[in-house]
Amino acid sequence: MYEVMMYDGGVYRSDELLDLIEDLGGVVVQKSRMAQIMLITMAVPAEDRPTIEAFSKELGGEIKAVPLAGTEIAVVGPTLGRHHMPHPICDIAEQLRQYGAITVVMGLARGRGKETSQISADERAIIEEYDAAIYVLGNFKKCVEDKKHLFDDVSIPVILISGPMPDGLDEDCEGIICGVGRKSERMRRADEIEKLVEIADMTSDIITQRRIELEEDPLFIHPAEVKERLEEMVAVKESLRPAPIVLHLDGIRVKIPYEANREELESIEVLGRRLGDVARISPSRISNSSTIIRILTRSEVEYSDSK
Amino acid sequence: MKLTVEGTDDYGTAAYEELFRRILADMGKSRAIEHARLVLRPEEPLFIYSVRLRSRPERLMMKDVSEYRKEGNDVLLVISDERYAPSILSKLWARYGRESVDQRTRFEMIVKGADTKDLDNVEVVSGDKVKNEMIDALWRTLPEGMKSRYHVSGPQTVTILATEGILQAEMKEEARRLHAEMEAEADV
Numbered sequence: 001m002y003e004v005m006m007y008d009g010g011v012y013r014s015d016e017l018l019d020l021i022e023d024l025g026g027v028v029v030q031k032s033r034m035a036q037i038m039l040i041t042m043a044v045p046a047e048d049r050p051t052i053e054a055f056s057k058e059l060g061g062e063i064k065a066v067p068l069a070g071t072e073i074a075v076v077g078p079t080l081g082r083h084h085m086p087h088p089i090c091d092i093a094e095q096l097r098q099y100g101a102i103t104v105v106m107g108l109a110r111g112r113g114k115e116t117s118q119i120s121a122d123e124r125a126i127i128e129e130y131d132a133a134i135y136v137l138g139n140f141k142k143c144v145e146d147k148k149h150l151f152d153d154v155s156i157p158v159i160l161i162s163g164p165m166p167d168g169l170d171e172d173c174e175g176i177i178c179g180v181g182r183k184s185e186r187m188r189r190a191d192e193i194e195k196l197v198e199i200a201d202m203t204s205d206i207i208t209q210r211r212i213e214l215e216e217d218p219l220f221i222h223p224a225e226v227k228e229r230l231e232e233m234v235a236v237k238e239s240l241r242p243a244p245i246v247l248h249l250d251g252i253r254v255k256i257p258y259e260a261n262r263e264e265l266e267s268i269e270v271l272g273r274r275l276g277d278v279a280r281i282s283p284s285r286i287s288n289s290s291t292i293i294r295i296l297t298r299s300e301v302e303y304s305d306s307k
Numbered sequence: 308m309k310l311t312v313e314g315t316d317d318y319g320t321a322a323y324e325e326l327f328r329r330i331l332a333d334m335g336k337s338r339a340i341e342h343a344r345l346v347l348r349p350e351e352p353l354f355i356y357s358v359r360l361r362s363r364p365e366r367l368m369m370k371d372v373s374e375y376r377k378e379g380n381d382v383l384l385v386i387s388d389e390r391y392a393p394s395i396l397s398k399l400w401a402r403y404g405r406e407s408v409d410q411r412t413r414f415e416m417i418v419k420g421a422d423t424k425d426l427d428n429v430e431v432v433s434g435d436k437v438k439n440e441m442i443d444a445l446w447r448t449l450p451e452g453m454k455s456r457y458h459v460s461g462p463q464t465v466t467i468l469a470t471e472g473i474l475q476a477e478m479k480e481e482a483r484r485l486h487a488e489m490e491a492e493a494d495v
Contacts, residue, residue, distance in 0.1 A: 081451050113452030114352050115471050138450065139326075140319040140349035164318035181322055182450075184329040 002211075002222060003046040004029065004069040004100070006039060009061015014038045020055055024048045027224035029070050029247060041069050041100065043224050066100030067204035070224065070247040073101045074130040078111030078137065078147070088180050089136050091187040092161065095196040096134075099204060102246050104130070111150060114143045119150045125285040129292055131249045132157045132206060134199070135173075139163035139181035148172050157206045161199060175202045210249055217297040220278045221270050223247045226293065229268050229275070230254055235261050251279065251294040258283035258291040265291065277304070308340045314347035323347055327356075327448045336444045339437075342492060344485060354453060355482050356445050357466040357489045365437075367391065369398070369429040375418075382421040386414040394431050402429065441465050459486045 007017060011033060017040065021028060026044030033039075038061075044052055053063045075093045093103040106127070110118040127133050135151050137144045141164040151158045152172040160166070160173045163181025170176070177199055180187075187196060227245050230236055235256040236244050246253040254265075258281070266276025275281070275293070278301050284290035296304070310328065314320030327345060331337045339360055346355040369375075372391040375384040384399075386392050392414070399408045399418055407419040418426075438460055445467050446456075453469035457479055460466075466486035468478060 079451060082447070113454075113471050114349065116452065138319075139322040140316050140347075140450070142316065142350045143352075143450075163322055164316070181318075182326060184326055184333065 002026070002043040003049055004041065004043045004066060005049065005052070006041045006064045006066045006069065006100070007052075007056050007061055008037075008039055008064055009056060009059055011036050011038045013059050014040065017052075017055060017059065020052065024051065026052075027222060027228065029224050029227070041066060043070060043222065068096060068200075068207060069100030070249070071101045071131040071207055072246050072248055072253060073103050073203065074106050074127055074133045075103055076106045076108065076127060076133050076135050076151075078108055078117060078150070080107030081112065087183040087186050088161070091192075091196060092134060092136065092180075092199055095200045096203060099200045101203075102243065108150065111147075114140075114146050117147050117150060122285060124154060128155050129253070129284060129286070130156060131210070132159065132174075132203060134159045134161060134203065136180065137162045141166055145169065157210060159199070159202060159206065174206050177202060207249070214249060214297075217299050219250060219295045220273075220298050220301045221295060223250070223252050223293075223295060226252055226268075226270060226275065226279075226295065229270060230265075233261070233264065233268075235264070251292065253284065253290055253292055255290045257289055259288065261291065265293070273301075277301075308337050309342040310345070311343070312345045312347065314345075314349075316347065316349050319349055320347055323448075323450075330448045331444055334444045334447070336441060339441065342489065344489060346481075346485065349450075352450075352453065352471050353478055353481075354449055354469045355466065355485055356449070357464065357482075357485045358441060358445065359464045359489045359492060360437075360441070363434070363463045365432070366430060366434045367432040369395070369426045369431055372431050375423060375426055377423050378417075380420060382418045382423060382426060384416050384418055384426070386416075389414070391431050398429050398431060438465055442467060457482060459483055461486060461490050464489045 018028065021042050021044055024044050026042050028040060028042050030041040056063050073096055075089050077089045089105055093105050096103045108119055108123055133154060133156055135158060137147055144162040144166045145168065148169055158173040159175045160169060161177050161180045163178060165178040179195055224247060227247060230245055236254065239255055241255040244255045262281065265281050266274060268275040270278065278296050280294040282292050284292050310324060312320055312324045323345065340358050341361045342359045344357045372388045373384050373386045373395060375382050386395055403418055403421055409417040411417065442458060442465055449469050453471055455470045455472065455474045456467065457474055458467040459482060464486060466482050468482040470478060
């Protein structure tokens with residue numbers, strides 16, 4: 001199983017580290033250089049971690065855990081209104097970023113109200129594009145319990161954050177953390193920061209579990225390897241988006257229009273195959289400017305080859 | 308500010324008590340409130356907030372917040388309470404036009420062609436405005452999604468009711484009763 005970690009050290013001999021990652025069969029997820037500081041987020045086989053750590057130490061750098069690197073997580077609130085939106089949702093999103101995730105903050109169009117809250121099929125489909133969703137609800141127990149239809153049909157792992165501990169929702173989400181709710185200011189007290197860490201730790205555990213499940217029937221190719229091919233595309237090089245390629249656990253979001261680039265994407269060669277044959281490529285439900293690539297598992301590829 | 312909160316959800320009641328205090332403090336309205344009573348029944352859902360102000364919202368006229376005297380055809384006006392300077396200026400602009408209001412210093416201005424008796428009748432702050440600002444602050448503290456709303460306003464007390472479905476007669480009656488109790492406190 002691949003393990004994602006980050007090298008934090010100097011530029012000196014970092015090219016040797018990049019060679020080592022390649023030799024071990026790992027991939028570089030992200031590489032950023034600030035003056036003499038080099039940060040390399042990598043995915044390497046878990047059993048090779050000691051080798052990477054020993055070499056990093058030799059270079060004077062260190063290996064840090066970024067348990068959520070290579071994931072994109074949605075933090076969802078009932079609305080974009082001031083009642084629900086600003087403080088806890090943004091604080092949670094920021095905490096997850098510190099754990100290495102790419103996060104988006106999302107408000108439902110009609111998620112407010114105990115009796116009138118709704119989620120549309122489009123909203124559900126958008127949320128399901130991410131690796132996990134964190135729903136942040138309010139302070140009243142009955143209201144939280146009555147809003148379970150906002151997430152009980154969502155197919156990705158859901159973590160529910162609320163004020164009181166709701167009853168009867170254990171089966172509808174992967175985890176529940178209470179003690180947050182609606183807030184009128186940032187979460188900066190010691191107990192609130194502990195709560196943020198608890199949320200990020202639970203998210204990490206759930207993502208790790210999802211990674212283990214994926215290893216049972218591994219993907220045909222690791223998303224980070226596809227990322228390297230995508231970076232060679234002219235449309236990606238010309239993209240002005242801050243992060244044109246975002247890794248998911250089972251694929252990639254590439255922020256280029258689907259219609260204009262479908263054929264080129266499908267014809268990219270990976271491990272001797274066309275990407276279109278080993279992945280499902282579809283437009284993002286958010287807008288036409290992004291494309292979602294879901295990599296098939298080895299058994300799915302074998303099955304489609306046998307037909 | 309004295310705050311009395313009645314609720315059926317222990318966690319939510321405590322959380323909304325804290326939220327009410329913080330939001331009103333952020334908006335600078337806490338000092339204006341003498342007593343607030345909140346009724347929180349999320350299972351219905353029904354939320355009633357009743358607030359009694361420290362003092363009756365005053366209607367302030369131009370002579371209450373400034374001093375002025377006739378000089379020839381014009382009036383020399385000196386603002387005596389700085390808090391109302393923007394409001395005074397906008398009222399004068401609206402009544403006499405910008406070209407007729409010559410602001411010499413921060414507090415002094417010449418109003419061309421004005422008359423002191425005329426200025427006596429200019430209302431700078433209406434009591435309703437203060438109450439409307441308080442109602443707006445209270446709406447902010449309510450849970451989102453409570454779109455059926457009703458409010459009762461008295462000389463010194465403001466009461467708002469919010470629910471999600473149809474406003475029932477008994478809900479309004481409860482709001483009016485709470486409002487009357489708060490008004491009665493003011494008379495004691």
